[in-house]
Amino acid sequence: MVNSFPDKINALCVFGSVLQLKGHLVPNSQFGRNLPFSDWSTLWVRRYRYMRPVRSFSFSSLLRCVWGSKKKHRDVPIKKTAMGDSANEQVLAPLRASVKEQGDLVRKLKSEGASEIDVKKAVAELKLRKKALDDRELTLSPQVSFDRAKMEDVLKRRFFFDQSFAIYGGITGQFDYGPMGCALKTNLLNHWRSFFVIEENMSEVECSILTPEPVLKASGHVERFADLMVKDVKTGECFRLDHIIKASLEKLAGSKGTAQDVKEKIADILVKLDGMTKEEMSDVLTDFKIKSPLTGNDLTEPIDFNLMFSTQIGPTGLVKGFLRPETAQGIFVNFKRLLEFNQGRLPFAAAQIGNAFRNEISPRSGLLRVREFTLAEIEHFCDPSDKSHPNFDAVAESELMLYSACDQMDGKPAKNVKIGDAVKTGLVNNETLGYYMARIHAYLLNVGIDKERLRFRQHMNQEMAHYACDCWDAEALTSYGWVECVGCADRSAYDLTQHTKATGVRLSAEKKLPEPKTVTVTEAQVNKGIVGKVFKKDAKAVSEALVNASSDVLNTMEDALSTTGSYDLTVDGEVRRITRDMASLKVYEKTMHVEEFTPSVVEPAFGIGRILYALLEHTFAVRESDEQRTYFKIPASVAPLKCAVFPLSSNAEFQPFIRQLASALKVKNVSHKVDDSGGSIGRRYARTDEIAVPYGVTIDFDTVKDSTVTLRERDSMSQVRIPLNEVPAVVQGLSLGETSWPEVQGKYPKFEQQESTKEK
């Protein structure tokens, strides 16, 4: 599959990737920035993009898209939803047509081999039209009444999370989770562990955060995990280069005094900005004499700013290290141990929950773009020639909202598709990828993400690294727009191959051949004594290069040694003269029973902070009766606290019941809070609603008589009367999802009002 990409595709690929295909490396910081609000996705984008030019891929659906053949897609049964149908389509139709027109123009230009700059312009225009369509679509989609300021007030006031070190003035992009945020996050992670690690028998690991430089050199992060920036020469204030050019030129273009030809030049630059090199952008800075917008001071030359936090490991100051920018590399460098732990068999999946760090130039949007964040990643290792999944049938009928790369280019809306059909038609590359997409979908719905505000958006190929053969982001619609919460990518064999190259340790697996096969082995026999004498400290590298040389190289060398007596071998970039006495050739037949191969990796990666934030937005609600009363409809299974206990008053008679209930809840491991603060019951209900407590138990004067209490459900505000000693098991069952509230309502008498509201 990989490496079978036809050459002619070079001329046909869409968007910026055509440049990559031709061998130009597009500065990664410039890419994907116009995608609406998808800040964090740029993490992924970057990860897939700081790599060398695209040489090959095998993404069949995109190929079809590129080639203009979309027949199979038409066969996918589409179930329309609010997003796709409705009268709104009339409004959107011209916008869709405009995107499609431009998409077709891009295809045409490419197929005609148009000039690079013409293609660039057309692509930029396509993006603008796509954005206009997306924005309009958002305004038309079923209105979700949401007041962000109101929610943020609750989150801050009840300390779900807040800025770190605020008493010291705070640091942007860093947040502390308070008791409610921390409990919610813990519950999200525990559910993740149970849903993925335990249910799928994954191997969970926990690797170091401090990572030595060579590891991140091999992964490509040291060289290319960077954004371009400029500094105010006097104050040192930093600006993202593309941001400052865009802002300055837009301001200039909008100014009355600017001549028409300058305005045209600016328009041209803004269109091209996204694909400009560092040098081109530097020229723009000079041409337009762009200064700091804050001080008017001069700016430095553009600087590549690596987004990793660096430090020194150990006291010598000589071992450079970084805080890991992703958790994945820890799994890759442990591949051999994990394969062994799984008794040498594939497929297996490893998982890791942990913090990662990136030194954002300008963090923003609350929890969505931060400098420290928790990832939960899965690396599923499988045979590249067999990406089927044993449990795929169990999820095949799951319907997901898919926003394919083709539909994005054609101005079409996202569609509800059964994942089984999506894999069958090739829209989703393989079963394993499809399986994880369905599981991600199920997990997100379980924890409370709104189905109507969740979609899977396929990466278009300019977003993908050459090694990723398909990539879908689970995006949640928030007040910041569509936000990537989970990335699900087929990373192929890239990472294992890179670490193998860097260390010489073969990170590969073996599989039994259907029948043994005989192969001819060509090996170099090295005379280590002579090699050692001649090359001294480099002898080891030379020996290794000889031992690891391919049979082609060895045969060429043998010819040279036999004829001229010497051969020039390039080792680590230096030419070494090998002579006859240093090496001879051994050629023999060998019967192979197993075949060695580098596994492919399918990687679902969850941004926990983003899921948590989207979940808060999706569950935030205001009581119809009183818009000052807000609550979070967070499912009981992940709600921070499961239960609140309210004594009706501070009457001493209630104390034994509170103690009894509290201790029984502890035995059942049901987290709870006693609110004996003395406000009215209504006010206390409202206060626990704000922190999403799903169940409330009220102890009143009837409790003293008959040991029954009121049990109230948060979302419906309905209540039942229930014996005190049955509460812990019932609330536990509700919290674990083993019982539903209607079941409880069916079993216990309805409670209409507080019988004894006053102290007697």
Added chain:
Amino acid sequence: MVNSFPDKINALCVFGSVLQLKGHLVPNSQFGRNLPFSDWSTLWVRRYRYMRPVRSFSFSSLLRCVWGSKKKHRDVPIKKTAMGDSANEQVLAPLRASVKEQGDLVRKLKSEGASEIDVKKAVAELKLRKKALDDRELTLSPQVSFDRAKMEDVLKRRFFFDQSFAIYGGITGQFDYGPMGCALKTNLLNHWRSFFVIEENMSEVECSILTPEPVLKASGHVERFADLMVKDVKTGECFRLDHIIKASLEKLAGSKGTAQDVKEKIADILVKLDGMTKEEMSDVLTDFKIKSPLTGNDLTEPIDFNLMFSTQIGPTGLVKGFLRPETAQGIFVNFKRLLEFNQGRLPFAAAQIGNAFRNEISPRSGLLRVREFTLAEIEHFCDPSDKSHPNFDAVAESELMLYSACDQMDGKPAKNVKIGDAVKTGLVNNETLGYYMARIHAYLLNVGIDKERLRFRQHMNQEMAHYACDCWDAEALTSYGWVECVGCADRSAYDLTQHTKATGVRLSAEKKLPEPKTVTVTEAQVNKGIVGKVFKKDAKAVSEALVNASSDVLNTMEDALSTTGSYDLTVDGEVRRITRDMASLKVYEKTMHVEEFTPSVVEPAFGIGRILYALLEHTFAVRESDEQRTYFKIPASVAPLKCAVFPLSSNAEFQPFIRQLASALKVKNVSHKVDDSGGSIGRRYARTDEIAVPYGVTIDFDTVKDSTVTLRERDSMSQVRIPLNEVPAVVQGLSLGETSWPEVQGKYPKFEQQESTKEK
């Protein structure tokens, strides 16, 4: 309490702290190093020691100890254990006497006001005698047969944990947890959360790891969280200064050619080394011409090496930050939010689980001294005048092995004491501290720490910072000696006070006065216009200093202003001349209903990696029948996996039963592993024993007939025959500790041998 320390105590304090009391700051890197194997405890030691000279404390039991009065201790009912009684005491008696003799000498010298150097020598000798006693005691204590190499082989082979980045050569002091280690750690933490956070209704938070410099300046870490080291001038190799002096001089003293007077000089230095200043040690380096032991090269001057990893936050390079060296500070800087979350009431406890980092000069001893580690910390905030604990009665009868500071000085062994008695007699300072010690004890036993290898060692006062009024370490006995796993300290109000000073934000609480009281308030009325004109950019600081000045200072100032017309006020170390027109005094009466105070903090802090390691040592066992077969007796509640499923053979008839069981176990959230690898059942049992799986289910030919299976328990290797569909609930009950194995044995028929061991 605090600040009530009598002056004369200066002359009487034991050990090095006398120097601190007199105002000399002992370089902290030198302290506590002779405590056997207690590497990590130096983290705590340091934390308590990088502070300014001791000015006051209120540690009543130590006071008594210092004053020579130990009467109350004798009343503590002592239940002797293996460590204390037995014929061994005869062997130990002379060693104990020798410690006591020296302890008494130290007391005497101090009470007589002997010279500093004489006290130092006596203290050093005391430490040596104490170490000899400790070592002998260890060799005599009930022998635990333990083969560390054998255990390490299992841990590595089955990937519990291993060195990070090994394929890149590895980094010392960094470890990756593999699937079994990670699951065990997760279970330890989940149990911790349920045992402390949920059961005690604590407020759990999750704070940032990257910490800006000012926070750690206030806490004292920037200035004093350091070790002294020297570097090889050519290779850059680093050595801990005290280590290299000791090693070099000991070598020299042992050499035959060394003159007697030199030997005596060396002996003198070695005795004093522990208390030497940086300059004194530098002189030793010069006098003895100490060179690098590896290369013979010259060494640099001693360097203060801060143990925090530093980095830059944000792109400017101007905001210096550190990876936090402890999680506690994140809680302190959030104190106001947490107090508000707890509705302004004390006591409340906040908790945090998270990673901390320290850049060790020479990490060692596996998981015991590492550069990244997970802490689980609790900060219990309470009224300093009331450290009672509402649930103390529930734990008062718990018996703990206590090794008091007095007993350590007197050469006496640790004693079993009921915590209720220990608090009553003042041995443990207060109920809250005692309550947490008992809870720590219960937690450690729950997760599998051996009761006989667990003790609480009280810090002697040279180990304690001036603000700590009592501190006890839970230590586990391992093959590396006694290892501190949990520190439990009363930190008093130090941290909150420091952050208040640094930020001007009052981190305090209020309590209602029993009855309102009238106080006289003296306030400075600042004329900001004039202050601004005169002091310009420093005006704010001057104004604040005036507003915050005590009434004493203000009265003195008023006098000066009235007489001379000016007053010199020191602001941030600079003298500022205040004139009459700048400030006047306002004096008025005010009725106070509440009193403001800075809460005290009791801090139990758990080193999770150390607990995990001690637990592995304590539960590691070898089968009597076969010393090649090893297993871990880890309690089912925290074991990495709960259950293994073994089909007797690869017969296809077993498949439906495996699937049925696996899916039922998943529903119950019981982690399991199917081992269908085909070895003999015995071999497969042994393999799962190695990874501590407590229960094994074997599916055999009788299963096909009657749907029963064999359920085997790891430690006893006993088996019962049980219906397949009852297995999930039974294993779940066993794993949660709701059922015991004997109960299961009572309910189901015993299974003696495999009825059908061969395929039919």
